[in-house]
């Protein structure tokens with residue numbers, strides 16, 4: 087995505103039009119309820135369609151959903167370093183194109199039109215550079231455990247728009263910045279020189295490289311949508327109604343309650359030290375089955391230590407809270423936590439960002455004026 | 466000047482953007498020693514941590530020749546290429562000139578107070594066929610490079626850039642393990658400062674930004 091109207095990294099926080107901003111300045115955060123995610127990848131595709139359809143962006147999935155347990159994408163990202171260790175940035179590995187995989191071309195012509203539909207499988211064309219050996223929602227789709235206690239869950243991942251973004255620290259050219267009005271971590275692509283230290287430093291490995299344009303790219307928190315009160319596309323398109331968007335500081339909003347008040351939404355790998363602003367309600371799992379197929383009510387099927395390795399030690403109290411809320415409702419009581427997570431009204435997911443994008447004036451004439459004169463929302 | 470490094474700008478004979486142009490054989494050549502840009506000068510704690518104890522600045526010397534052609538200065542750089550296979554980063558080189566006088570040495574490739582104008586060339590990796598190989602940048606430190614016209618220093622600008630395409634050109638050849646690169650730009654700023662620095666990046670060693678080899682002292686530019 088090229089956006090020459092992006093605000094200057096040297097002048098953060100002044101690009102929004104205060105009079106029109108849909109919320110007071112602060113951190114926009116998201117909560118994903120992993121108990122409801124069905125791994126349909128609608129969020130990934132919505133993001134792909136909106137932001138990464140140009141040359142050089144083929145392999146980029148700013149929103150990606152990995153199956154857990156598994157090596158994820160890029161392959162083995164949790165072992166690639168980066169983040170903060172005792173207040174200092176830790177060296178990290180720059181994921182290669184092969185480790186990300188994806189961006190494939192398929193043999194459609196051969197299978198669909200070449201008369202080989204019965205003898206040749208549909209498959210990515212091997213480009214010889216290793217990029218077809220791994221990919222999001224492909225080989226990474228693993229899971230854990232053994233029958234009858236196999237388990238898996240889905241983990242939607244995007245840039246965490248961190249409070250201490252080590253990617254910004256690592257950028258030598260000053261192209262990256264965290265802006266004040268919504269906490270989005272952004273990059274001025276006109277300033278980026280393609281040095282890719284951000285990719286090494288980000289411990290979540292959610293920065294991609296556009297080889298065709300020699301710039302790094304990552305999730306922009308749909309900031310042009312936020313500026314006009316529209317929720318990010320991953321959240322809005324999710325059929326599971328599980329992605330909350332809102333201001334972290336809004337004490338009446340579901341995000342603040344889930345994260346700060348009830349402690350049931352947690353950051354991924356808090357030990358990386360970057361202070362993520364994307365949070366997850368960890369997955370409760372069915373109980374284990376004994377060999378005689380009776381239910382072992384004492385043992386969750388997803389090993390708690392595995393969840394702790396993802397979400398830190400607070401995962402145990404988060405799960406305990408969820409279980410006791412479930413128990414209360416099963417016994418005829420009510421639960422504000424569960425009511426919040428059920429999301430009876432779809433717009434309740436989106437905090438101040440409930441505007442329907444279809445209601446905006448997006449005529450080609452209006453867009454052309456914005457492109458030449460700058461969006462009024464961006465100042 | 467270190468080792469009396471001085472390059473004589475002679476009059477060009479014909480089109481000399483091609484490093485293989487026969488006319489280059491008659492131009493005086495100066496061998497310039499390069500040194501790694503110091504780790505402590507790197508612009509942030511991440512880069513200093515990532516490169517502590519890792520050798521860089523592997524290109525230790527470069528042969529330099531310069532010619533004047535009308536309003537243009539052409540600089541030919543020649544160095545031995547690393548034998549390692551290319552990885553994520555391309556080999557690259559640049560010459561630079563003080564943007565507005567000043568006396569700071571070139572070792573940090575500009576400072577906030579004394580920026581330098583960079584004429585940068587980079588090889589293209591296979592996937593980058595459409596990328597320009599030459600561009601003009603303003604540098605205020607090792608790796609703190611911005612397209613000319615992008616907001617820099619204390620000037621909080623609009624973020625709009627006004628890169629002047631075509632103001633810097635480059636051509637390159639790699640033969641028998643040696644890079645031959647010619648970069649061409651406006652003679653004005655170069656001859657006004659009378660000084661030139663050189664930086665070379667070994668892409669196979671992941672060198673880029675401030676991780677590279679630089680001329681520790683300015684080369685004096687003289688006109689014959």
Ligand code: SF4
Pocket residue numbers: 244245246247248251252253254271287288289290291292293304360
């Ligand atoms: S997730 Fe990575 S890219 Fe995003 S803000 Fe955090 S460190 Fe930066």
Ligand code: SF4
Pocket residue numbers: 118122123124125126127128129130151240242323324325326327328329
């Ligand atoms: S769209 Fe929603 S349910 Fe589907 S994968 Fe994404 S987060 Fe999960």
